[in-house]
Amino acid sequence: MEWANQLCENRQFGSKMTDSKYFTTTKKGEIFELKAELNSDKKEKKKEAVKKVIASMTVGKDVSALFPDVVNCMQTDNLELKKLVYLYLMNYAKSQPDMAIMAVNTFVKDCEDPNPLIRALAVRTMGCIRVDKITEYLCEPLRKCLKDEDPYVRKTAAVCVAKLHDINAQLVEDQGFLDTLKDLISDSNPMVVANAVAALSEIAESHPNSNLLDLNPQSINKLLTALNECTEWGQIFILDCLANYTPRDDRESQSICERVTPRLSHANSAVVLSAVKVLMKFMEMLPKDLDYYGTLLKKLAPPLVTLLSAEPELQYVALRNINLIVQKRPEILKHEMKVFFVKYNDPIYVKLEKLDIMIRLASQANIAQVLAELKEYATEVDVDFVRKAVRAIGRCAIKVEQSAERCVSTLLDLIQTKVNYVVQEAIVVIKDIFRKYPNKYESVIATLCENLDSLDEPEARAAMIWIVGEYAERIDNADELLESFLEGFHDESTQVQLQLLTAIVKLFLKKPTETQELVQQVLSLATQDSDNPDLRDRGYIYWRLLSTDPVAAKEVVLAEKPLISEETDLIEPTLLEELICHIGTLASVYHKPPSAFVEGSRGVMHKRLPARTGSGEGTESPDVGNVAGGSAPEAAPSIIPSQGDLLGDLLNLDLAPPTTTGPPPPTSGMQMGGMDLLGGGLDSLLGGDIGGSPAMGAGFGAAPAVMPASLNAPVGGGLGDLFDLGGGVGMPMGAYIPPKTVWLPAMKAKGLEISGTFARRAGVIQMELVLTNKAMSVMTDFAIQFNRNSFGLAPAGPLQVLTPLGPNQTIEVSLPLSTVGPVMKMDPLNNLQVAVKNNIDVFYFSCQYPISMLFVEDGKMERQVFLATWKDIPNDNESQFQIQDCHLNSDAASNKLQGSNIFTIAKRTVEGQDMLYMAIKLSNGIWVLAELKMQAGNPNYTISLKCRAPEVSQCVFQCYEAVLKN
């Protein structure tokens, strides 16, 4: 039956059942045969031959030798044959440019054909032939076609302008095609408008600063009208273009939203997602108390849910986007948890994405349901999915405190299944639960210990060892357990080795009497028998600590750990904002900015949400553009994570100092060894180290208490410097730019002296460096890298030292910084560890930046919002400081502070006392609210700071002091 249908259909369209034969008959020596056939007199035979040629071309055979013969067939009134020849031309013209000219005449003639289909075909094909000489001939026909009476020809010509621009941009500008294209936006035919918009958008992308699209309320209105009438694809082009527009005010924004919302009911998911993008972006401008704002929020949920009943591939795209939307505006989908429940038959990529969103939406209200589901998933077949489900249970525990107990018992149930990877995954998350809720669930340790033998993955082993070390005092046989791991110490991965070292030191500090031997053993394993620098450095630190001052060691190693955050894997806010502007596109699927995967200039333009478009935008985008051109952003993340993790690990778990003042010893140790930011630096460092190592080893072995002089000296010196620095930079001068201080003295850096400061200019954070060469030789090849830090500061471009730095020369460089780098909490918070490389070596130093650099320009707040936020932040988070000896009146103070993006929201005067209420927004979205009290005649001010992240208060206070006093 089906066969009969097919036969019938084939007959109907006139093609014979035998087209497939073209795929099978291409053999050697065939070129000759084909040549003969192509030159045959019979039309049918010619056509057959061309088909064979195309089939060969498809499977990748080189049939370019037939070029003249095929082109000869072009002069035909058979449309099908003509199209085949054109297809051939598009493929081979580039390799045979001279012969391609032969075709020009036919094209030019076809562009005059009375049949619009043929005119369009000619102009469409000509644009695809990327041969310079042909493009010259293309201009005249294209100009005519752009003004053709037939819309089909015009819409084809519109796209052709984009093609020509891709080949020769200058030509398009010189010939004035851009203006003609702009005119087409007002065309009467909606499809012509849509294609013109698509072409202009593409051309505009490669000219980021040109005002090509020139969107204004009038042109927007035209686009919105065409939107209702054009094809589904045209609607997508128009919506994507609209998303680049920034409305002038909230009313315009609302009226556009109103006209875009009907698109949410379109059957085409891409139309829906592009509409969502426009709405998400323009919503930023709407006041939140507006009724319409709430209506819009409500309207967004149903279409997003509907996307989940599309085909799986589209579901995947939708889910990746929903993941972003949920992070940006959790309120939209908070009641829709159920639709993200995994279906048995979902493809694995859909399952994994749904799981991610479930965790993001988990809250106290729905946690019971979520947990029941997750437990169900943990018994599935796909290993990755099961692991993720188990991990998700742990994340629920950390996110929703009320559910922690239930999560822990679920995890214990899962451990009882004894399925190896489930057990291991469960142990990894339980470690995090312990950290989040200390002294609460330790009763389960016994169960965990039972599974020690089955752990074969480093992460799980490391987690288990951490648990044993952390709770050594409650585990009777902790020493035996740890000893058992020690046997195969050298076969373990670094992660496990480090953790084991720390755990045994912890154990020793808790039970010193029984475990002396064990700790000796591990320290010597780590320092003498290992060639891993991280391990050895950590070993040495512990050794020295233990031998010089056990009390200090206890304070350091058993310090209280900082809390871990509730939400993990959150996308950094500025990146999130950019991705929201790219909803529906590949960037939103990869969760990466386009610059990370698009080559060249295209798509590198950074997009931002409208509320954020301040004066900064103009200056920022080109900077970032430069970066994308080079390979810097690619290289950086690939090096940092592995080492960075260790480093973070070291800091967070073990060395977090008990108080905010007094971090020096471990920090400096880390700088010397743990921080390998530039790859090559490690080797050179190691080289030096190894040289001194036999002596050190011997020295230690004999009497750990004695420090080898060779090591002592540089470390000591480095420390001194650090303290100096702390004094020098600790008080940033705020207002605009603190004076430069020496960060890296020439003595420490083989003649390179670095001093510098930080500044914020037009919304861009800049690190201003002065490099001085005090050595005898020329320095070249400078590069800079930061360690992970509290606010994700990272160089936004390479260090621009283009000329070699001769002896006694000085160069001033300004390095733009971005805040999208990896984040790790530092102590003090504004500490920044920097590595600078040149042709001689790698040097490390650390400096502190004034936190005022991170105060963003849009830190103003509505009074109401301020009030509500102030009330909303618990009183525990309030801290009070005194600023002494300041002689400014309140207006002057307010002005001065405003210069540093500290905005006065309100002022009140009560009984001669001025109260200033101020708001600050940090680059990572943290708000700090302040109340500054000043009494006339009293030079001492009182300042109260309230913030959800109270850690920053101290730094902010320092800024106030610095700004006000300068």
Next chain:
Amino acid sequence: MIGGLFIYNHKGEVLISRVYRDDIGRNAVDAFRVNVIHARQQVRSPVTNIARTSFFHVKRSNIWLAAVTKQNVNAAMVFEFLYKMCDVMASYFGKISEENIKNNFVLIYELLDEILDFGYPQNSETGALKTFITQQGIKGQFQTKEEQSQITSQVTGQIGWRREGIKYRRNELFLDVLESVNLLMSPQGQVLSAHVSGRVVMKSYLSGMPECKFGMNDKIVIDKAGKGGVTNEAGKSTSGKQSIAIDDCTFNQCVRLSKFDSERSISFIPPDGDYELMRYRTTKDIILPFRVIPLVREVGRTKLEVKVVIKSNFKPSLLAQKIEVRIPTPLNTSGVQVICMKGKAKYKASENAIVWKIKRMAGMKESQISAEIELLPTNDKKKWARPPISMNFEVPFAPSGLKVRYLKVFESKLNYSDHDVVKWVRYIGRSGIYETRC
């Protein structure tokens, strides 16, 4: 935009390759084959990035369609386009298979040239395409000038889906409300999630350029009408009718979306022949046609006792059809004994399931199956995952409760009126993913 489009057979041989952009080289064809089609691991994502080139793929039976790009394209659009491409091909030559693609490769190239220009999708409505891409190449010269301009105006026009001058002796309309009801139920009978995804599918054979208006018992519309008519009795009687809350709906591009947004009325000029007018989704007050009550008991390590009761929950006068209950069995099943009250049940070892089929079942009835499953002892520590019991059926009503209120046809230029159109309405409810965990 899309840089190129490739079609492969299951072995990874290229059947069709069309490159639109200069940044896509021939090696892209091989990259996809090596990294995706020949990859050892199962495909983990429909979007793959290989050496800064992104590949989007969909599979139809064993044919791979891949779109390639180096730019930040609209990903949703690319997939929508690939689906559309499949639809277009299917409507030209039927099933998408290697043979059909090879047989029609010239046609496919011609289509690809037309519906994708420089990687930008163009009009891809088969109705319009079939007027000028016919594989009868010579036709071009026979077309009159009027015919040509009619084609181009349809392809680019506002009503790209319908041509003028259609005539039928008998004006007829077929309207099918097709719903699939989805359920996930806990073993205790708690509804974990339930929704209906419905489609309104039409076949219209109408002359001229008719304007249609479609109405259903949408809660928002009925409530509005109710409010408007508080004063008169007639208004009250309409508001008394049952209405349904539609969570969301999407429409064929022929429907005027702005009109729906402002007045919530569905008006359109229909395509000729078959098309899908709308899709919708409801989650409230769903009639679940069947309830499955599972009981699984492990007797020792080598035996399982399973009892499943199904209850039909709709008007006794209606008949459900093609009922099938699928009860999964463990992998180490050695033998199964089944007893069922109604229909036929069989253990299918290859599918690891007991399949119980009942031809017909009236509403408000109940039926039961019990089975004893013998298991081979295994050392496998891994627990059997107990997949859910799934069900298939077909019922002659809409589980969402949707009712068609009217479908009016207006054609001002021709002399036929709404009354002259013969209209047929039918409701079919099918099971979607209808699962009960056990």
